[in-house]
Amino acid sequence: MKARLAVVALAAIGVWQVGSGAYIHAKAWLAQQLIASAWARTIEGEHAAKPWPWADTWPVARLQVIDRDIDLYVLADASGRSLAFGPGYVSGSAPIGAGNTVIAGHRDTHFAFLRNLRPGDELEIQTTDGREWRFEVDETHIIDSRTERLQFDDAAATVTLLTCYPFDAIVPGGPLRYVAVADLRNRLPSH
Amino acid sequence: MQSKSAAPVIVFLCAILQVWILQFFSPIAHAQGTEQDISSGSLTLRDDQGRSIDAPRLHTAVRMQVSGIVARVEVSQSFHNDSDGWVEGLYAFPLPENSAVDTLRMQVGERIIVGEIREKAQAQKIFEQARAQGQRASVVHQQRPNLFRTAVANIGPGETIDVVIGYLQIVDQDAGRYSLRFPLTITPRYLPGVQTSDDSSTIADLMPRLAHANPQRQSVSIEADIDAGAPLEHVVSPYHPISVAKTEGGVRVQLRDQQSPPDRDFELSWTPVVSGEPAVALFREPTDQGEHVLLMFMPPQAAHPVSTPREVIFVIDTSGSMAGQSIEQARAALLNGLRTLQPADRFTVIQFNSVHEELFDEPVEASPRNLAHAYRYVNNLYATGGTEILPALLTALAMRESTEHLRQVVFITDAAVGNEDQLMMAIREQLGDARLFTVGIGSAPNGHFLRNAARAGRGTFTYIGSTNEVERKMGELLHKLTSPVLTDIELHWPAGIEPEYAPASIGDLYAGEPIVVTARLPAAAKGMLTISGRTSGNWTRQISLGGMQPRTGVAALWARNRIGDLMDARASGATEEATRSNVLPLALQYQLVSSYTSLVAVDRTPARPDGEPLSSRRLPNTKPNGLDWPAEGMPSTATPAELNFAIGALLLLAALGWHLRTRRLQERRPR
Numbered sequence: 009m010k011a012r013l014a015v016v017a018l019a020a021i022g023v024w025q026v027g028s029g030a031y032i033h034a035k036a037w038l039a040q041q042l043i044a045s046a047w048a049r050t051i052e053g054e055h056a057a058k059p060w061p062w063a064d065t066w067p068v069a070r071l072q073v074i075d076r077d078i079d080l081y082v083l084a085d086a087s088g089r090s091l092a093f094g095p096g097y098v099s100g101s102a103p104i105g106a107g108n109t110v111i112a113g114h115r116d117t118h119f120a121f122l123r124n125l126r127p128g129d130e131l132e133i134q135t136t137d138g139r140e141w142r143f144e145v146d147e148t149h150i151i152d153s154r155t156e157r158l159q160f161d162d163a164a165a166t167v168t169l170l171t172c173y174p175f176d177a178i179v180p181g182g183p184l185r186y187v188a189v190a191d192l193r194n195r196l197p198s199h
Numbered sequence: 200m201q202s203k204s205a206a207p208v209i210v211f212l213c214a215i216l217q218v219w220i221l222q223f224f225s226p227i228a229h230a231q232g233t234e235q236d237i238s239s240g241s242l243t244l245r246d247d248q249g250r251s252i253d254a255p256r257l258h259t260a261v262r263m264q265v266s267g268i269v270a271r272v273e274v275s276q277s278f279h280n281d282s283d284g285w286v287e288g289l290y291a292f293p294l295p296e297n298s299a300v301d302t303l304r305m306q307v308g309e310r311i312i313v314g315e316i317r318e319k320a321q322a323q324k325i326f327e328q329a330r331a332q333g334q335r336a337s338v339v340h341q342q343r344p345n346l347f348r349t350a351v352a353n354i355g356p357g358e359t360i361d362v363v364i365g366y367l368q369i370v371d372q373d374a375g376r377y378s379l380r381f382p383l384t385i386t387p388r389y390l391p392g393v394q395t396s397d398d399s400s401t402i403a404d405l406m407p408r409l410a411h412a413n414p415q416r417q418s419v420s421i422e423a424d425i426d427a428g429a430p431l432e433h434v435v436s437p438y439h440p441i442s443v444a445k446t447e448g449g450v451r452v453q454l455r456d457q458q459s460p461p462d463r464d465f466e467l468s469w470t471p472v473v474s475g476e477p478a479v480a481l482f483r484e485p486t487d488q489g490e491h492v493l494l495m496f497m498p499p500q501a502a503h504p505v506s507t508p509r510e511v512i513f514v515i516d517t518s519g520s521m522a523g524q525s526i527e528q529a530r531a532a533l534l535n536g537l538r539t540l541q542p543a544d545r546f547t548v549i550q551f552n553s554v555h556e557e558l559f560d561e562p563v564e565a566s567p568r569n570l571a572h573a574y575r576y577v578n579n580l581y582a583t584g585g586t587e588i589l590p591a592l593l594t595a596l597a598m599r600e601s602t603e604h605l606r607q608v609v610f611i612t613d614a615a616v617g618n619e620d621q622l623m624m625a626i627r628e629q630l631g632d633a634r635l636f637t638v639g640i641g642s643a644p645n646g647h648f649l650r651n652a653a654r655a656g657r658g659t660f661t662y663i664g665s666t667n668e669v670e671r672k673m674g675e676l677l678h679k680l681t682s683p684v685l686t687d688i689e690l691h692w693p694a695g696i697e698p699e700y701a702p703a704s705i706g707d708l709y710a711g712e713p714i715v716v717t718a719r720l721p722a723a724a725k726g727m728l729t730i731s732g733r734t735s736g737n738w739t740r741q742i743s744l745g746g747m748q749p750r751t752g753v754a755a756l757w758a759r760n761r762i763g764d765l766m767d768a769r770a771s772g773a774t775e776e777a778t779r780s781n782v783l784p785l786a787l788q789y790q791l792v793s794s795y796t797s798l799v800a801v802d803r804t805p806a807r808p809d810g811e812p813l814s815s816r817r818l819p820n821t822k823p824n825g826l827d828w829p830a831e832g833m834p835s836t837a838t839p840a841e842l843n844f845a846i847g848a849l850l851l852l853a854a855l856g857w858h859l860r861t862r863r864l865q866e867r868r869p870r
Contacts, residue, residue: 022851029844
């Protein structure tokens with residue numbers, strides 16, 4: 009009797025843990041679906057269109073890597089709460105095209121693709137005014153957030169995608185970050 | 200009994216397990232991270248052929264020569280290339296605000312090449328040509344009034360090239376104490392969603408977009424000779440350990456560690472021992488452009504504090520760049536400011552980051568209850584988000600003013616922003632009768648903006664670099680806040696002399712502040728100079744112009760101040776073209792680096808053989824000491840999903856194992 013209870017408890021907690029993990033992934037995926045419709049409204053001119061009524065963030069850009077089948081909506085901030093739903097725009101970095109724009113995302117959900125990103129890959133970014141920008145990945149490297157920092161100040165038009173590193177670390181919260189830096193190639197004509 | 204308690208115990212154990220795994224493994228992850236960083240990190244970069252090359256090593260040697268109230272400083276940057284390829288070093292660095300940069304010397308081995316002043320785009324072109332032809336060359340551009348950058352091309356394998364940059368500066372003086380600041384790093388600036396008109400695209404490629412700082416590859420040494428013309432006391436460097444030795448004319452100060460990491464600003468202060476007479480210093484330098492004078496005069500002090508009650512609006516920066524020690528200093532400074540309020544005074548507090556929030560909608564009386572409320576509020580401030588100064592400042596300036604109170608805005612920030620011009624315009628237009636006092640916080644605040652803002656706001660700028668300075672510096676600020684202001688300061692020159700002042704107006708002065716003026720006169724002046732002003736009553740002093748001492752550098756200092764005035768005029772509507780056409784000839788005439796002029800030095804002997812590639816390295820700035828980085832710019836971007844999966848799988852396996860084992864036991868057991 010007592011043994012069976014213990015087994016059931018162990019199994020239940022195991023399921024709960026797996027469920028929590030799966031929930032994180034499900035939430036990450038589902039949120040992007042909801043944000044898609046908010047983005048459509050944003051392009052039509054709605055300011056700060058919320059993906060669901062109680063959301064405290066909203067999409068500010070659409071990020072696509074055509075070759076890698078990536079299509080993501082970038083949220084207005086990079087707080088832990090928002091990053092669960094999508095990659096976030098790091099406040100303090102430049103607006104798209106006006107300097108170095110930094111976008112952060114979770115290494116195990118939205119930004120897991122960064123490990124496969126190579127110099128020469130093209131990013132397409134659509135901004136809220138409907139314009140589309142094309143960036144080309146120039147370099148990728150690893151930085152240590154304890155001693156290094158990102159430069160936001162008046163750089164040439166670049167996009168820096170940032171995620172945690174190593175990609176396979178089991179435990180979150182390490183000091184290393186993986187970044188992919190992309191230079192502006194040209195701006196596509198607006199639709 | 201046992202079976203009932205088993206389940207909760209296991210849940211508890213699992214919770215502990217998860218926390219324990221998280222905590223126990225993090226340090227290991229850190230240790231691994233460091234190793235990976237060295238082997239594959241960003242400091243090792245590759246050249247065109249895929250070979251890896253280190254960024255040049257950089258040592259900065261600062262030599263300061265202070266005589267009286269003028270300092271000549273030489274900053275020598277040694278770029279050492281310890282790779283086996285040819286490299287170019289690019290380095291952005293701060294200099295004190297209002298420094299008149301007039302010298303560039305490039306030293307290669309025994310040879311010295313002296314730089315020349317050129318229009319900015321032309322200087323860059325000369326540099327790029329030399330770079331392409333394999334000649335050693337260097338160029339110094341001004342990025343912002345206190346931000347410069349050097350580029351050094353064609354540093355050969357194993358070679359060291361020294362770039363020496365020289366500037367002049369007027370020493371700060373306050374309440375008899377002299378001080379100099381040398382900024383050693385830059386707090387990254389926040390640019391709200393505005394375009395800055397700054398800078399031409401030709402040097403945009405010099406901007407580091409990612410800064411990789413490695414303190415091991417950068418170091419700084421500082422040496423200062425002070426000749427104050429009088430015995431000195433209280434030679435203090437609040438942020439660096441120093442050694443002080445007596446010399447013939449004064450003292451020599453050195454950093455105790457001549458390989459210090461450049462992670463915080465250097466400050467040095469000293470007090471000349473003088474008798475009761477008011478301090479006057481008057482220097483001249485005649486050039487082809489006319490007679491230039493530098494005047495410093497300590498006006499008589501009023502003894503009685505003002506009795507008008509004050510209305511103080513504290514504005515505090517709680518943005519991400521303030522994370523770490525900065526926010527602690529800011530909280531301490533603010534609490535200190537609150538404690539000085541008298542019952543008749545009124546106050547409120549506004550905090551801002553990406554948004555702003557007022558403690559009270561308008562100033563309230565400084566009652567014990569309101570103050571207690573404020574103390575609690577301030578103690579709970581923490582740093583996060585962007586630096587949207589403008590809306591907070593406008594809110595502070597728009598608060599209804601009381602006629603019985605003296606309105607003072609105390610602005611506590613590191614001002615890590617790039618939209619200085621926009622803020623200056625708001626201050627000029629909206630301030631009204633209020634006075635703006637800026638308090639700079641952290642290892643490397645934006646001193647240029649804070650000083651200018653205080654000047655435009657008819658207040659003062661106080662710099663607090665460490666928590667144990669808060670008490671003293673805030674005490675001095677309070678003394679200024681409660682002392683009568685010196686107004687209507689006028690200078691009367693002998694008949695027929697029309698001086699061009701820079702800065703154009705002296706403005707009002709607070710207790711302990713000297714009058715410092717540079718001026719250009721059409722011809723040498725003789726006779727008496729009369730200075731008058733007003734505190735509680737009127738006063739007048741006469742100074743003989745015959746006693747003026749010649750001093751080189753006075754002309755350059757005047758020109759630098761004049762250029763500063765012309766650049767500031769943009770905030771009140773001067774067009775870019777008009778500013779350029781005024782500043783450019785002045786900067787070329789007086790040989791100064793400005794927004795439109797740069798220094799360039801080229802060694803005509805080709806160094807790099809044809810065909811050898813040149814790789815370009817950006818040299819980063821070190822992270823300001825005490826700044827918590829992950830808080831801003833590098834969010835944590837890993838979910839615990841993996842961990843959840845791992846623990847879940849482990850537990851399910853354990854449950855399965857246990858289940859099988861009990862079943863086997865039950866089967867074996869006789870029924």
